[in-house]
Amino acid sequence: MRPALHAEWTKARTVAGPLWLLLGTIAATVALSAGAVSVARCPCGDMAEVSLIGVDLGQALVVILAVLVIAGEYGTGMIRTTLTAMPHRSTVLAAKAAVLTGIVAAAGTVAVLGSLLAGRLILPGHVQPLTDGPTLRTALAAILYLTLIALLGLGVATAVRDSATSIGTVLGLLYVFPVLSQTIGDQHWQRLLQRITPMPDHLGVTAAWAGAALLSGALLLHLRDA
Template sequence: MRLALHAEWTKMRTVASALWLLLGTVAAMVALSAVAASVVNCTASGCGGDTTKLSLMGVYIGQALVAILAVLIISGEYSSGMIRTTLTAMPRRATAFTAKAITLTGVVAVSGTVAVLGSVLAGRLILPDLGDQALSLSDGRTLRAVFGTVLYLILIGLLSLGIATAVRDSATSIGIVLGLLYIVPIITQTISDPDWQRLLGKIAPMSAGLTIQATTDLGNLPISPWAGLGVTAGWATAALLAGGLLLRTRDA
């Protein structure tokens, strides 16, 4: 496993697109969060909403870049034919796949942490009149939202890796992942039945997972924060199992 991890890390750090996507994730998340915080209408009594979630709004664009990175890690090898070299050097396909997942988890954890902390800092700087407590990491709910958002980004990366391994094609994989993340919530809003809306909110990977960011009005959520993140984890696990099984059973 050590050699497999070294090989995957070497491939990732020597590909320019991976570095730019990671840097783009940090920049995009902090920038969008800063813009969201700057345009909100605040009064002395507050901003009329969840300021922690507002400061973490950049995740809506950051997750797309993480998904693209995860897809390219495996589908790029299929398109170039390098996957044959990878599997020849590491005949145990499960080991090779696990190494990719661990490497992806590590880089997304680092970049995601920087992006999330930068977003919270931007919120504190732009919304200073609201007091520090709402955006203080000493507050349990805020800390849960920050830590959970990093975990969410990791899970989106693993979900994308699993789908890309199963599908192989970059464009198709990216389309499937982004559809799951963005189109399903849009469809949910077009449904008039509130029970169906609540059900889709509980099972969609983004809608459920991002409940981890909520720090106010928790009783009105379709699913509790940690349970919602567990739903996203279930999606990621299913995708990884499907991708790993197909990798082992079919030709490269």
């Protein structure tokens, strides 16, 4: 496992794409959060959730990054080099997942802290510091959510093997589900859709999606010809 991790880490740091996407995630998250806080009407109580609204945008870049980690290799054909160098396929996927988790958690932490800081600067006194229990919990949930979204993207891309299709599928799940649940008339379906949409305050649901995607990806990776 260690050589595989080392190899995947070297891959991630020797092309420009991942770094730019991580920086983009941070920029997009902080910018939207700051915008949302500055247009919020006050008095408004605790603004921690509002000041983390940028995660809704940052997640899109996380999805692209996660998908490219494996679908990019299918695009060029490099996956064959990867699998001849590391024929144990679950190890390859595990190593990719571990490296992805690490870099997304790091960038997610910066993005979340930046957003909260922006909130405190724009609306002093309305965003509680991290020492406040609920704020800390919201912040950790947002970071965890971004990592789970990354794993969801990786799992879907491993199963689908095509960048555009994978990105479309995951973004559809993340953005179309909430819209659908708003427009649907039937209350029962509305509630069901809301309940199964991945969201930062639905960590269990998000984890289930990520787990299911990774599991099916791993299974297909194992069964199919490369």
